[in-house]
Amino acid sequence: MSVNIIAIMILGVGILYLGQYTDSLIEAELESMRSEARLFSGALSEGSVRPVFQISPIPFEDPLEIEAIKPELARKMIRRLGAIGESRIQLFGVDGETLADSHILAGAGGTGSMVHMERLGPTSSLSLNTLFAQSATRFLDLIPMQTNLSILPKEALDDIFAFPDTKEALVGNIATHAWEHNGQIVLTAAAPIQKVKQVLGVVLLTRDGKALEQKIADIRVDVFRVFLGALGITVMLSIYLSGIIGKPLQRLALAAEAVRVGKSSHVDIPDMSKRGDEIGELSLVLRDMTKALHDRMDTIERFAADVSHEIKNPLTSLRSAVETASRIKDEEKRQKLMDVIHHDVQRLDRLISDISSASRLDAELSRDEMETVDLKALMLRLQDAYKKPMRRAQESESDDDFENTAIELSFPDDQNFFIAGNEERLSQVFGNIISNALSFSPAGEKVKISAEKQNDSILIKIEDKGIGIPENKIKTIFDRFYTERPGHETYGSHSGLGLSISKQIIDAHNGKVWAENILSKNGKIQGARFIVKLASI
Structure with missing residues (x-):
């Protein structure tokens, strides 16, 4: 029945919705990171860029005053900016040198040993809801979802001249991308550090898609819940419909088959007229049809018996007259017997003609206009x-x-x-x-x-x-x-x-x-x- 595909249709619609939902989430996150990168680059250009003196390439001339990024100031700002956000912030000079990294804690004055910092993920407790979510995720993971994400070039992250986002930032543009890395989503955004249109460095934001994936997982679990609910309703509806439609139709089909086979002269079609629906009407029609069929069969049997009886009378008279005629020598009596034979033959001819007309009448009447x-x-x-x-x-x-x-x-x-x-x-x-x-x-x-x-x-x-x-x-x-x-x-x-x-x-x-x-x-x-x-x- 068509009701059985409801759950599959809901799952299919949910999967299509998941794809669109994932794309919209990624676009929203990238737009957020673009704004974040623009904000950070503006803050760094104002807070970490200072004038410095550079030896003039011309001998005996005074040193040149130029704008440059102060690494010490930049590290402090990046450490503070990294603490309020979820992104890893890296600052590169135009020569490709790494000036600051929110995941690396430098010693005093920016020198000495450096400590790599990693964010701790949230602790998870094992519960019924968690088990259900994991089961739903494993089930839906079996269905491939097309994300159209490029593979993250991990080795190019520290090379601003090779990584696509930082290459765009070096020419003064803000660039964002969504990547796939080991089956997970990674988002990146790069923006230039500028002073009077001069690019002094590049800030690169890198964010894992765990929060994004959690939102997608939540919606996948919701889709799975709806699917299970629809599946349960479908199963119950199938059982219910099987009881009120399938079994009655099966009973009618078996009764109709018994009529077709004709093992019994009379087969009772189940009376379901009290239902008041189409199956009740079908049972009434089948009962009427079966009754009409039995009546027609009885009529044919009576007609055959009547025909046999009516034909026997002239045949008996005819046989008697023929047998007697062969033994009679008197011509006058023989002529009387021949008249009887002629009369019986005419009677048989008339009877057969009328019987033929009567037997064809039903079919002819059904065709008459x-x-x-x-x-x-x-x-x-x-x-x-x-x-x-x-x-x-x-x-x-x-x-x-x-x-x-x-x-x-x-x-x-x-x-x-x-x-x-x-x-x-x-x-x-x-x-x-x-x-x-x-x-x-x-x-x-x-x-x-x-x-x-x-x-x-x-x-x-x-x-x-x-x-x-x-x-x-x-x-x-x-x-x-x-x-x-x-x-x-x-x-x-x-x-x-x-x-x-x-x-x-x-x-x-x-x-x-x-x-x-x-x-x-x-x-x-x-x-x-x-x-x-x-x-x-």
Whole structure:
């Protein structure tokens, strides 16, 4: 997870900050040393420079009075200046001779034995905080930090003509540098001792970077503390997220894998809807998907069983007729058996064609594009399709003459009946229901089709004056292979898939279709009514 890189990001940002922080500290220290060198050179030029007499190079002339540094005065001043600062102060003459050094204590009058002095570092006590700081420093030392510092030329420190800072000072400039020596930072600054623009000597300040390194170490420890804190939070967050996200997702993944493998007919997907988050929504979607998949599998199994049963009937009849025909000698009886065989073959052909259409319907419906359909115009075309050909040819252009057809339309003239759907599929639905209604209607009776609007829906009602529907069959007439035909029709002329396909198409349009009986006041069945409900636009 992305939360796991938080600690690494904080460490990386801290390291980048450390580099910038170190550079800024070095620049500040160098600027301080530059000011310090300028101040010391000014003080020395005023306090240690005195007029002295020099023998004239021209014979018999009086000695020349010149300005020169008095070493005795310079040593005293440097000793005092060195005591108030942290830098080592060295004074050189223009000839390169060392005139004074704050780390060397000279004898009386500047002569005699000299003692080297070193500053004592602070005493350190071993504590938990010290151990932590040392551990943090060792850890961060493993990460290389680029300081871009030059190596200190230690052997050139006492040679003012070779050391870069003192070379700059000899020409009247103040120079500062940061160096690296044995893994530590060393800062230097050099300034000229001048009188009336004449360089009389050079003062060199050298300071170790222990204080600077301590500040850097402190900030490194702070960065390490933040890193450890972020690491701890990251670990706790990872454990927490693993419990509330990782494990539930793993349970869902295992359940989905069990569904894929299909070792059991029904696999329960964990219900996590009470979580109220995305994982809860995912569990609901997976449960709905699994239920839909199981329902589809059950439907396919029932469909296969129904198909097997429906095909067996004509096949059994066909086999019986073929076996009998081979033993019958009477030509008239043989012809009757051949008619039976021909009828069963036609029945099988019709059944297989309808089964093929029904099995492809789901896939075809998912690819069909919805368009605006005018139901009034659609019903007028269906009405015209069920007229007898001769009457259709002789009919006038007026749409008000319904005497030549067995279908009567009743649509309000002041209303539009538009829906979003597939006109060809809807024509198949209404054509199938109208065909059934016509087949059950007695001679001379009309099939009535009416429409009305109900809130945001349109209701299409198709009524006939037939024998109605058995009360115990009203809900099963939309099942596959259900057949309930009028007595005048030949058995096997219908596959029993028409209404099932019609319901499937209406469901794909997010509509409803149902049937009911038309009852008289005394409860007698006077016909059947099919109602189709579709969303209006």
